[in-house]
Amino acid sequence: MAKGKTVFFCKECGNESSKWVGKCPACGQWNSMVEEVVQKKSAPAGWSRDSGKEKAAPIKISEVEAGAQPRFIFSDDELNLVLGGGLVPGSVVLLGGEPGIGKSTLLLQVALKSQGNCLYITGEESAEQVKLRAERIGIGENGCLILTETNLENILKSVSSAKPDFLVIDSIQTLYTEDLEATPGSISQIRECAGKLIRFAKEENIPVFLVGHITKDGSIAGPKILEHMVDTVLQFEGDRNYNFRILRTHKNRFGSTQEMGIYEMTGSGLRGVKNPSEIFLSERDEQIPGIAVAAALEGIRPIVLETQALVSSAVYGTPQRSATGFDLRRLNMLLAVLEKRCGFRLGAQDVFVNIAGGIRIEDPAMDLALVSAIMGSYQSMTLPPKCVFAGEIGLSGEIRAIQRVEQRISEADKLGFEDIVVSKYCRFPDYKGKIKIHTFSRVDEMFGWLFG
Numbered sequence: 522m523a524k525g526k527t528v529f530f531c532k533e534c535g536n537e538s539s540k541w542v543g544k545c546p547a548c549g550q551w552n553s554m555v556e557e558v559v560q561k562k563s564a565p566a567g568w569s570r571d572s573g574k575e576k577a578a579p580i581k582i583s584e585v586e587a588g589a590q591p592r593f594i595f596s597d598d599e600l601n602l603v604l605g606g607g608l609v610p611g612s613v614v615l616l617g618g619e620p621g622i623g624k625s626t627l628l629l630q631v632a633l634k635s636q637g638n639c640l641y642i643t644g645e646e647s648a649e650q651v652k653l654r655a656e657r658i659g660i661g662e663n664g665c666l667i668l669t670e671t672n673l674e675n676i677l678k679s680v681s682s683a684k685p686d687f688l689v690i691d692s693i694q695t696l697y698t699e700d701l702e703a704t705p706g707s708i709s710q711i712r713e714c715a716g717k718l719i720r721f722a723k724e725e726n727i728p729v730f731l732v733g734h735i736t737k738d739g740s741i742a743g744p745k746i747l748e749h750m751v752d753t754v755l756q757f758e759g760d761r762n763y764n765f766r767i768l769r770t771h772k773n774r775f776g777s778t779q780e781m782g783i784y785e786m787t788g789s790g791l792r793g794v795k796n797p798s799e800i801f802l803s804e805r806d807e808q809i810p811g812i813a814v815a816a817a818l819e820g821i822r823p824i825v826l827e828t829q830a831l832v833s834s835a836v837y838g839t840p841q842r843s844a845t846g847f848d849l850r851r852l853n854m855l856l857a858v859l860e861k862r863c864g865f866r867l868g869a870q871d872v873f874v875n876i877a878g879g880i881r882i883e884d885p886a887m888d889l890a891l892v893s894a895i896m897g898s899y900q901s902m903t904l905p906p907k908c909v910f911a912g913e914i915g916l917s918g919e920i921r922a923i924q925r926v927e928q929r930i931s932e933a934d935k936l937g938f939e940d941i942v943v944s945k946y947c948r949f950p951d952y953k954g955k956i957k958i959h960t961f962s963r964v965d966e967m968f969g970w971l972f973g
C-alpha cells in the first residue's frame with residue numbers, strides 16, 4: 522500500500538510544513554510540530570482564486586443591513602448570562618472542560634429543556650446511553666432529536682433535512698471529514714471539521730455548540746486556531762470533589778467575558794445557583810481563629826466566601842507555605858508585608874491557607890480577609906462575628922481601593938453581615954444599607970481595631 526502523504530502541523534497555530542522543524546516558522550513556538558497523514562482531494566480543474574460563487578464587493582458600513590436578530594433564549598439563566606444574553610443565530614460556541622466535569626450533561630439538559638427544536642449529535646455515546654442520561658435529567662415536553670454519527674458530510678446532510686433551531690456536537694474530536702485521510706481527533710481533522718461547521722452555521726444561520734476535550738495543561742485539545750475560529754469559547758470547570766461547577770467565558774464576540782455561571786451537579790442534572798454565596802459560606806455557631814470572610818468578585822458577580830488560615834511553628838528548617846485556591850506567590854508577598862511592615866515574625870512559621878469550597882479566586886480584594894485569617898490564627902484570636910473584608914494590600918502595607926466596592930457591600934449586607942472592612946480610599950457615595958462600614962488606610966491600623 523502506498524504510504525499516505527504526511528505533513529507537519531503546528532499544535533499552536535495550525536501552520537503546515539512539509540518537514541519537521543523544531544520551531545514553528547509562523548508562531549515561533551518550540552517543539553509544537555506533529556506529523557499527520559493527510560490526503561487532500563485535488564482542487565477541481567480550472568479552479569482559480571477568482572472562481573468563487575459570488576464576488577463580494579466592498580460596501581460602506583453605514584449601508585450594511587443589520588436587522589436586529591433576536592437571540593435564542595434558553596430556560597437556563599446561567600447559560601444566557603454567560604453567552605451575553607442568549608445565543609446569537611449562526612454563532613458557534615465551543616465548550617471545553619475536563620473529562621467528567623459535565624459538558625455532555627449541560628448541553629443535553631439545554632437541548633431537552635429549551636423551547637426550540639434541537640439536534641444533539643454525539644460521537645461519544647450510543648443513543649441508549651444518551652437516553653439513560655436524559656431520563657435522569659428529565660425529558661421535557663419537547664425532547665430533542667438524537668443522532669449518533671461522526672462523519673461530517675452525513676451530519677451536514679441530516680442537519681439540512683432536520684432543520685433544527687440549534688445543534689449540539691459532542692465532540693469535535695470525534696468528527697472526521699472524508700476529504701482528509703487523517704484520523705479523527707488529529708489537528709488537521711479538527712481544523713477542517715470546525716471550519717466546515719462554522720461555514721455551515723453562518724450560511725444556514727443555525728447556531729452550533731461544539732464540545733471540545735481539553736489536554737492535560739488545561740487548553741482545548743487540537744490547534745489553538747480552533748479557539749480563534751469560533752465565536753465564543755466557554756470553559757466548564759470545577760473541582761470534581763465538590764458539586765458546584767463554574768461556566769466561564771474565555772472569548773465572546775457577542776458579549777462580555779466577565780460573566781460566569783454557577784451550577785450545582787445534582788442527581789438529576791445541573792441546577793443553576795442563583796445565590797453563589799450560599800455554597801461558599803459554612804454555617805457555624807461559634808467563631809474559630811483563622812477564619813475570615815471575604816467579599817470577592819468572580820467575573821462581575823459578587824461572592825462572599827470563607828478564607829481559612831493555619832499558622833504553626835515550623836518543625837523543619839524551611840517553613841512551609843501552601844495555598845489552596847489562592848496564588849502562592851501572592852501569599853508569600855502578603856507574608857512579607859506582615860513581617861516587614863507590621864513586625865510579625867512569621868519567618869519561622871508554617872502557613873497554610875485555603876479558600877473554602879474548592880473555588881479558585883484571583884480577585885486582589887481577597888488580600889484583606891486572608892491576612893486577617895492569618896493573623897487570627899497566629900495570635901489565636903477570633904475576628905468579630907459577622908464581619909466581611911474586601912481590600913487589596915500594597916507592598917508598603919497600605920490598603921488599596923478595589924473595584925465595585927458598592928456591589929460587594931450590598932452583597933454582604935444582603936447576606937446578613939453586620940460589619941465590612943474596606944479601604945479608606947474607596948468611594949461609595951450612594952450606599953444606604955444596614956451594614957456598618959469600617960475604613961482603614963493601613964493593615965496595622967486594621968489589626969489595631971481587630972485585635973486591640
Ligand code: TYD
Pocket residue numbers: 618619620621622623624625626627654657658786787788789790791
Ligand atoms: P458528563 O456530562 O458525562 O461529563 P463530560 O461530558 O464533561 O465528560 O458528566 C458526567 C458526570 O456527571 C458523572 O460523573 C456523573 C455526573 N452526573 C450527575 O451527578 N448527575 C446527573 O444527573 C448526570 C446526568 C450526571
Ligand code: MG
Pocket residue numbers: 624625626645691
Ligand atoms: Mg461527554
